[in-house]
Amino acid sequence: MFGNLSRNDWLLVLGFAIVVLVSPWTLTPFGAGYPALLQKFCIFGIFAMGFNILFGLTGYLSFGHAAFLGVGSYAAVWSFKLFTMNVIPAVIFGVLFAGIFAVVIGFVSLRRSGIYFSILTLAFAQMSYNLAYSVLTPITNGETGLQLTLQDPRIIDNAFITPGEGLPQTDLFGIPMNGYPGFYFCAVALIICFFLTLRIFRSPFGMMLRAIKSNQNRMRYTGFNTRPYLLTAFIISGMYAGLAGSLMAVTDPLAGAERMQWTASGEVVLMTILGGVGTLIGPILGAGVIKYFENIFSSFNDRILEQLFSFLPDAAREVAVWFTGLFVGEGWHLTLGVVFMLIVIFLPGGIMEGLQRIYNRLGGGSGPGAGAPDTAAAQPAE
Amino acid sequence: MTTASENIVLHVADVSKSFGGLKALSDVDLQVREGTVHAIIGPNGAGKSTLLNVCIGRLKPTTGHVVFNGQTLDQHQPHEINQLGVSRVFQTPEIFADLTLLDNVMIPAFAKRDGAYRFNAMAALSGQADIRTEAEEVLQDIGLLEKSNQIAGSLSRGDKRRLEMAMCLIQKPKLLLLDEPTAGMARHDTNMTIELLKRIKKRGMTKVIIEHDMHVVFSLADRISVLAQGRIIAEGTPEEVRNSPKVKEAYLGEAH
Numbered sequence: 001m002f003g004n005l006s007r008n009d010w011l012l013v014l015g016f017a018i019v020v021l022v023s024p025w026t027l028t029p030f031g032a033g034y035p036a037l038l039q040k041f042c043i044f045g046i047f048a049m050g051f052n053i054l055f056g057l058t059g060y061l062s063f064g065h066a067a068f069l070g071v072g073s074y075a076a077v078w079s080f081k082l083f084t085m086n087v088i089p090a091v092i093f094g095v096l097f098a099g100i101f102a103v104v105i106g107f108v109s110l111r112r113s114g115i116y117f118s119i120l121t122l123a124f125a126q127m128s129y130n131l132a133y134s135v136l137t138p139i140t141n142g143e144t145g146l147q148l149t150l151q152d153p154r155i156i157d158n159a160f161i162t163p164g165e166g167l168p169q170t171d172l173f174g175i176p177m178n179g180y181p182g183f184y185f186c187a188v189a190l191i192i193c194f195f196l197t198l199r200i201f202r203s204p205f206g207m208m209l210r211a212i213k214s215n216q217n218r219m220r221y222t223g224f225n226t227r228p229y230l231l232t233a234f235i236i237s238g239m240y241a242g243l244a245g246s247l248m249a250v251t252d253p254l255a256g257a258e259r260m261q262w263t264a265s266g267e268v269v270l271m272t273i274l275g276g277v278g279t280l281i282g283p284i285l286g287a288g289v290i291k292y293f294e295n296i297f298s299s300f301n302d303r304i305l306e307q308l309f310s311f312l313p314d315a316a317r318e319v320a321v322w323f324t325g326l327f328v329g330e331g332w333h334l335t336l337g338v339v340f341m342l343i344v345i346f347l348p349g350g351i352m353e354g355l356q357r358i359y360n361r362l363g364g365g366s367g368p369g370a371g372a373p374d375t376a377a378a379q380p381a382e
Numbered sequence: 383m384t385t386a387s388e389n390i391v392l393h394v395a396d397v398s399k400s401f402g403g404l405k406a407l408s409d410v411d412l413q414v415r416e417g418t419v420h421a422i423i424g425p426n427g428a429g430k431s432t433l434l435n436v437c438i439g440r441l442k443p444t445t446g447h448v449v450f451n452g453q454t455l456d457q458h459q460p461h462e463i464n465q466l467g468v469s470r471v472f473q474t475p476e477i478f479a480d481l482t483l484l485d486n487v488m489i490p491a492f493a494k495r496d497g498a499y500r501f502n503a504m505a506a507l508s509g510q511a512d513i514r515t516e517a518e519e520v521l522q523d524i525g526l527l528e529k530s531n532q533i534a535g536s537l538s539r540g541d542k543r544r545l546e547m548a549m550c551l552i553q554k555p556k557l558l559l560l561d562e563p564t565a566g567m568a569r570h571d572t573n574m575t576i577e578l579l580k581r582i583k584k585r586g587m588t589k590v591i592i593e594h595d596m597h598v599v600f601s602l603a604d605r606i607s608v609l610a611q612g613r614i615i616a617e618g619t620p621e622e623v624r625n626s627p628k629v630k631e632a633y634l635g636e637a638h
Contacts, residue, residue, distance in 0.1 A: 006508055204492055204510060205503035207481075211489050214478040221438060221476065222549070223464035223493035232501055 009198055016281075017191045024180065030292075035183040036251075037295055041288045042186035043247045046193050048271040048283035050240020053197065054233050055269070056278035057206060059213035060110075063118045063265050064125025067105070068098040068238040070132065070260035072245025074139065077146045077255045084156040085168045087177055087185065087250045091243060098242020099235055106234035110227060113216070125265055132257035145256035170250050182251045189247060193240060194284075200236070201280055209233055210278075241268075270336070274343055276352030285351050290336065297335055300328035389416040390449075391557050391588045392437065397446035399432055406432040408612045409446070414557070417586045419579075421599045423623075424609035425632070430592045431473060433609070434559050437590070438470050439463045451556065461498050467556035469549075471563055475542035477549065479535030483526055486534050487517040487548050494553045520552045524578060540571035544578070551582065558582075560591040564598050576601055600624070608632065 005013075019026075020042070027033045032041075051065050072094035079090040109120040132140040140146055148167050157168070170177040177185055200206045212219050212226050219226050249255055258264070267290070275286025305321045305328070312320055327335045347353050394412040398405065406429045414420045422430050435441040437448055439460040448455045455463055469490075478486050491513045496502070521527040524544045529537070534545060543563060550558055563579070564572040572595065579602055583589070593599045599606065599620070606623040608616040610632045616623055623629055 005506060199506075200503045202507055203503045203505050204496070204507055205501060205505075207485060207489065207507060208492070210481060211478050211485070214480040215476060218476040218478060219489075220460045221440075221464055221470055222490045223461050223498060223553070225459070225461050225498035228499045232503075236503075 005199070005202065009202065012280075013191075013195050013198060016194050020187045020191055021184075023187075024183070031296065032292055035179050037291065039183045039186040039247070039251050040291045040295075042183070042190040043244045043251075044268075044271065044287035044291055045190050045284040046186075046247070047241055047244035047268050048275065048287040049193055049197050050237045050244070051268045052237075052272050052277065052279075052283040053200060053209075053240070054237035055272055056283070057201075057209035057213060058230055058233050060113065060230060060234070061118045061269070062109075062121040062234070062237070063262065063269070064105070064121035064123070064128075065237070065241050065268050066260045066262070066264035067125040067128040068102060068241035069245040069248070069264065070128065070255065070257065071101045072098045072242030073249045073255035073259055074132075074146055074245075075242070076246035076249035077148070077253055078139075080148060080154075080170065080249070080253050081146075081152040082155065084154060085170050086156075087170050087172050090170070090250060091189075091246045094246025094249070095239045095242045098245065099239045101242075102235045102238025103231070106231045106238070110230050110234060122262060122265070125260055126262055129257055129260040129262075132260060140255070140257060142257070145254050147254045170253055177250050185250065186247050189243060190284075193243070194280075198280060205229075205232075270340055274340060274350055276350030279350070279352040282350050282352040289351065293335065293339075294332060297328045297332035298330070300332075302329075390414065391416045391451060392590065393449040394433065394437065395447045395449060397433075397436055397443040397448065399429075399436060399441060400444045406612050407436070407443075410609070410612070410614055412607055412614065412617075414588060414590055415605075416588055418604040419583055419589045419591060419602050421591050421593060421603035421606045422609055423593065423596075423599060423606060427611075428609040429612040430609055431561060434470065434561055434590070434592065437463075437559060438468060464493070464553075464555075465498055468559065469551075469553050469555035469557075470559040471543070471546050471550055471561060473561040473565065475539070475546045477534050477542055477546050479533070481534060482531050483521060483534055483537075483545060484514070484517055484530040486545055487520055487552055488513050490549045491516055491552045516552060520548045523551070523581075524548045525574070540567045543567065544571075544575065547575075547578070554587070556588060558587055558589045560589060560593075562592055562594060564593065564595055572598065 023038055023041070024033050024035075027038065032038065047065070047069060051062070055061050075093040075097040076090035079093045083089055105121065105124045109117055109124065112120060133142055150167065154168075172181070172185060175181050208219070208224065208229055211224075212229060216226055245255075245259065248259070268287075271286035271290050272283045273286070274289060275284065276282025302321060302325055305324055306317070309317045309320045309324075325331070327338075343350060349356070390413050392412070392414040394410055397407055397410045399407040410429075410433060412420075412422075412433075422433065424430055432441065436443050437455075439455060439458055439462075442456070450463070450466060450468060453466065455466075458466070478489065481489075488510070492500075492510075495513065518527060518530065521530050524547065526541060526545060526548070529541075534542065537545060547560075547563065560579075564575050567575065576598055579589070579591075583602070591599075591602065603620055606618065606620055607614050608623060608626075608629050615632055616626045616629045618626070
């Protein structure tokens with residue numbers, strides 16, 4: 001299981017782990033050094049990384065991945081309600097149920113490719129979203145969202161300890177999962193996922209997925225049954241999303257249907273493309289950048305802008321505040337849209353392509369650049 | 383070996399194929415013997431490529447059967463037909479244009495070793511030394527080894543064709559189907575391809591080859607079938623076909 005990874009790949013995993021684990025200190029100067037945001041980086045990093053296994057390797061663009069995120073969250077909260085506040089079973093349930101869900105959706109959706117596949121996945125996700133609001137209310141608690149209550153059976157916990165006052169907290173064998181312990185739990189999950197993704201990228205299986213993206217017809221006439229390959233990739237990617245969903249519930253034990261909405265599915269597409277489709281690290285970077293800017297830009301309001309432009313004369317200040325006001329606060333999605341457009345037009349390979357270009361400009365490499373997006377981060381010595 | 387050479391590897395049994403009102407193949411009957419090179423020639427639109435498409439499962443015959451090694455292929459998917467031992471070189475090269483040459487050749491080797499599906503996501507590519515060595519040998523064989531780390535899409539048309547041939551050869555198929563392997567090649571590349579095909583012939587691989595270039599056909603083929611308007615109008619050794627008046631009229635007449 002642990003053999004056969006090259007020395008560079010081990011260094012990559014080690015480096016990645018260090019960067020993630022020290023991020024509470026390194027990101028503090030940027031105003032991101034607090035657990036609520038840091039664990040968001042990890043959770044969406046896992047989500048995007050999983051999405052990239054499907055989209056980046058096989059080229060199949062799923063527009064309904066948020067459904068798996070939602071299923072993961074619901075499954076985890078139910079585990080808290082029915083069994084125990086321990087997060088390990090919750091995560092296992094989240095991944096398992098998302099996986100089962102992915103088998104069903106993948107089996108049907110993968111009968112088509114290209115835009116038809118995207119539309120099918122989108123339809124499934126919107127269906128799940130609407131069902132969660134309507135007929136599935138007994139499971140999802142509809143608009144209110146699924147929450148912990150004092151009446152929850154919690155059979156395993158209650159068999160061993162008498163419940164305390166108020167709602168219990170999620171925990172890992174006694175360590176409460178709020179604040180930094182919560183972040184470190186997510187961080188470890190992210191590092192494990194990174195390791196697994198690296199293994200998949202470096203495996204014959206990963207190579208077959210890339211080959212399907214490159215020329216599915218050739219794959220068929222070469223003797224491969226491509227459907228099970230695609231389904232496996234779809235399920236793996238759904239399980240990553242389920243893990244991300246359950247981690248959301250771990251850090252904040254409630255689940256709402258809006259997690260499955262198409263905007264959430266669209267967001268992970270943006271993260272992956274922004275970071276660099278098909279690269280190992282790109283999607284995690286993309287997720288981090290989007291969540292960071294969401295946090296920074298959406299916190300701006302007119303008062304802060306007034307202060308920012310206080311050096312301007314009144315008339316000019318009003319115009320400046322009005323104009324920049326469009327891009328911050330509630331309007332930060334406009335900023336995201338503009339950034340996304342610029343990236344797609346000028347850097348189709350995303351942030352990773354940008355880094356590769358800078359690296360080449362500095363005379364560091366003779367890598368093939370845009371043609372092989374994987375080389376930048378993944379194969380520093382080749 | 384003498385008995386083996388009598389074995390029929392591929393039997394196209396009374397196959398017809400219609401597209402709407404157009405009959406692309408009419409009662410084509412073709413037997414390919416083990417270890418031979420069987421050429422199919424004929425003017426454009428004669429149904430040659432359709433015939434190959436039927437053989438690899440891309441098209442299903444309207445009537446008739448394709449029998450490979452005694453097995454009827456009616457219900458087989460393309461990948462199953464390949465797993466039985468049929469590989470094909472296409473008229474326009476079908477390669478993995480985004481991957482390196484080495485990857486392009488390793489992938490078919492995995493299909494040969496691991497079958498139609500194998501979930502080996504936790505195995506490392508770098509640990510597949512045997513397949514890598516095999517791929518490098520085949521690349522050496524077709525003279526593309528020094529380009530093994532290039533992206534396949536950057537190759538010239540001739541090189542792409544030879545790469546595709548390597549992708550088929552590494553599978554050591556029982557039957558290799560070649561659809562105009564030298565079309566659009568420069569003379570030098572054509573000669574290299576003929577040399578390559580002659581070398582493979584010595585290994586006893588059965589081949590069906592569609593070709594326009596008579597130089598290629600007559601220097602390689604053991605038997606020739608002439609297809610015109612979806613029918614086989616003549617079949618025999620190169621000598622017999624060359625001297626057949628029917629063939630001269632239908633096909634060679636155009637060129638001379």
